[in-house]
Amino acid sequence: xxxxxxxxxxxxxxxxxxxxxxxxxxxxxxxxxxxxxxxxxxxxxxxxxxxxxxxxxxxxxxxxxxxxxxxxxxxxxxxxxxxxxxxxxxxxxxxxxxxxxxxxxxxxxxxxxxxxxxxxxxxxxxxxxxxxxxxxxxxxxxxxxxxxxxxxxxxxxxxxxxxxxxxxxxxxxxxxxxxxxxxxxxxxxxxxxxxxxxxxxxxxxxxxxxxxxxxxxxxxxxxxxxxxxxxxxxxxxxxxxxxxxxxxxxxxxxxxxxxxxxxxxxxxx
Amino acid sequence: xxxxxxxxxxxxxxxxxxxxxxxxxxxxxxxxxxxxxxxxxxxxxxxxxxxxxxxxxxxxxxxxxxxxxxxxxxxxxxxxxxxxxxxxxxxxxxxxxxxxxxxxxxxxxxxxxxxxxxxxxxxxxxxxxxxxxxxxxxxxxxxxxxxxxxxxxxxxxxxxxxxxxxxxxxxxxxxxxxxxxxxxxxxxxxxxxxxxxxxxxxxxxxxxxxxxxxxxxxxx
Numbered sequence: 422x423x424x425x426x427x428x429x430x431x432x433x434x435x436x437x438x439x440x441x442x443x444x445x446x447x448x449x450x451x452x453x454x455x456x457x458x459x460x461x462x463x464x465x466x467x468x469x470x471x472x473x474x475x476x477x478x479x480x481x482x483x484x485x486x487x488x489x490x491x492x493x494x495x496x497x498x499x500x501x502x503x504x505x506x507x508x509x510x511x512x513x514x515x516x517x518x519x520x521x522x523x524x525x526x527x528x529x530x531x532x533x534x535x536x537x538x539x540x541x542x543x544x545x546x547x548x549x550x551x552x553x554x555x556x557x558x559x560x561x562x563x564x565x566x567x568x569x570x571x572x573x574x575x576x577x578x579x580x581x582x583x584x585x586x587x588x589x590x591x592x593x594x595x596x597x598x599x600x601x602x603x604x605x606x607x608x609x610x611x612x613x614x615x616x617x618x619x620x621x622x623x624x625x626x627x628x629x630x631x632x633x634x635x636x637x638x639x640x641x642x643x644x645x646x647x648x649x650x651x652x653x654x655x656x657x658x659x660x661x662x663x664x665x666x667x668x669x670x671x672x673x674x675x676x677x678x679x680x681x682x683x684x685x686x687x688x689x690x
Numbered sequence: 691x692x693x694x695x696x697x698x699x700x701x702x703x704x705x706x707x708x709x710x711x712x713x714x715x716x717x718x719x720x721x722x723x724x725x726x727x728x729x730x731x732x733x734x735x736x737x738x739x740x741x742x743x744x745x746x747x748x749x750x751x752x753x754x755x756x757x758x759x760x761x762x763x764x765x766x767x768x769x770x771x772x773x774x775x776x777x778x779x780x781x782x783x784x785x786x787x788x789x790x791x792x793x794x795x796x797x798x799x800x801x802x803x804x805x806x807x808x809x810x811x812x813x814x815x816x817x818x819x820x821x822x823x824x825x826x827x828x829x830x831x832x833x834x835x836x837x838x839x840x841x842x843x844x845x846x847x848x849x850x851x852x853x854x855x856x857x858x859x860x861x862x863x864x865x866x867x868x869x870x871x872x873x874x875x876x877x878x879x880x881x882x883x884x885x886x887x888x889x890x891x892x893x894x895x896x897x898x899x900x901x902x903x904x905x906x907x908x909x910x
Contacts, residue, residue: 583776583780584780586745586774586776586780587775587776587779588792588796589745589766589769590743590745590769590773590774590776591769591770591793591796591842591843591846592769592770592793592799592846593796594766594796594797594798597797675747677744677747677765678765678766679745679747679765681747684702684703685702685703685747685748
């Protein structure tokens with residue numbers, strides 16, 4: 422197969438061969454007593470099952486290529502991302518699913534369609550081959566940023582409970598009491614994205630660009646796509662994290678602006 | 691009557707179900723009066739101070755300041771008039787000046803009223819704090835931090851001061867300075883409720899004991 426004509430196909434035998442690396446890692450885990458053999462086996466099996474399923478689903482979605490299917494799939498991805506955010510933030514108050522889903526959906530839909538419609542200019546607007554992969558990248562990255570920011574916000578609020586009591590006693594509003602935690606959390610949520618943008622092309626070749634080059638694309642064209650993706654991912658992470666944190670931090674305060682310390686919470690989890 | 695609290699009742703979630711920590715507590719305070727509240731650990735003394743400052747979720751009862759009922763005052767405005775100083779001094783990052791001016795960084799106060807260094811410096815000297823205004827506040831000793839936190843509240847000029855064990859864990863000299871600051875505040879027309887564990891001093895005109903959710907006067 423000529424690589425310039427497209428991706429070099431991988432046979433089922435070659436795919437199975439890749440498992441050898443995991444077997445080697447498992448052997449290492451046994452030898453060093455890491456007790457990770459079972460986790461490795463399950464994770465490897467999930468990688469096979471989930472990604473192969475995704476391949477079949479995407480093949481079908483690309484064939485059908487209907488707007489309702491593309492939007493429906495994005496909505497499913499949003500719901501899954503919101504669930505992951507809740508799991509990663511155990512200190513967060515209950516009932517954050519709606520807020521998380523809203524923040525992910527806002528960034529996911531806005532940034533994805535802004536890129537596919539205004540930058541890549543796909544026709545039709547819902548072309549699954551572009552919208553689904555780009556949406557996936559946007560949602561995945563904004564999910565990570567939102568989860569980090571939410572987790573950090575509520576952990577920091579608890580750590581600053583005494584300081585916030587003193588501030589509130591001096592007349593601070595809930596925003597004035599919470600602002601240092603919110604700022605620290607948003608910085609924490611955005612730093613990985615900024616670091617990734619700074620290191621791109623020097624420390625690593627980003628995943629999407631790698632994929633396009635392997636698929637036979639011109640490196641310069643792949644670079645242009647990658648720049649767009651990195652910028653949109655930063656925007657999605659920032660908008661998502663700010664939206665989710667600003668909509669949720671107040672849930673730990675009473676209507677009178679008092680922070681609900683652990684002993685006063687009905688939804689302690 | 692400067693300050694009046696009637697029927698303060700607080701029920702908090704406990705390990706064995708809801709627990710009534712305060713059961714209809716009444717407490718009045720005249721102008722220039724200092725009262726002490728004592729009681730065993732866990733009897734609800736800190737809870738009472740937080741309820742008076744409207745810093746406690748779910749507290750019920752009526753509060754009045756200079757004849758004005760609490761309901762007619764926004765909670766964050768009420769707290770600038772009836773101000774709690776928590777037991778552990780909360781020192782924020784920055785200098786001693788940053789800490790003293792913290793109340794004026796809040797929207798509830800007009801920035802134009804921010805005290806100048808010419809006010810802060812003598813205020814520090816008056817309470818025996820020989821520290822530079824530009825000093826990193828994280829380097830203050832426990833006694834110095836306690837006095838900075840108290841001075842910060844006093845500079846903001848509340849009507850009623852709620853002090854949660856103000857001289858606990860302080861060296862005798864620092865504790866004496868804190869007592870002096872408290873006395874001066876009351877003589878200037880304020881009212882003070884102190885929660886204490888220490889033996890009675892000559893500041894309080896009345897002394898109450900909190901036990902079983904009830905407050906009973908035990909004499910000065």
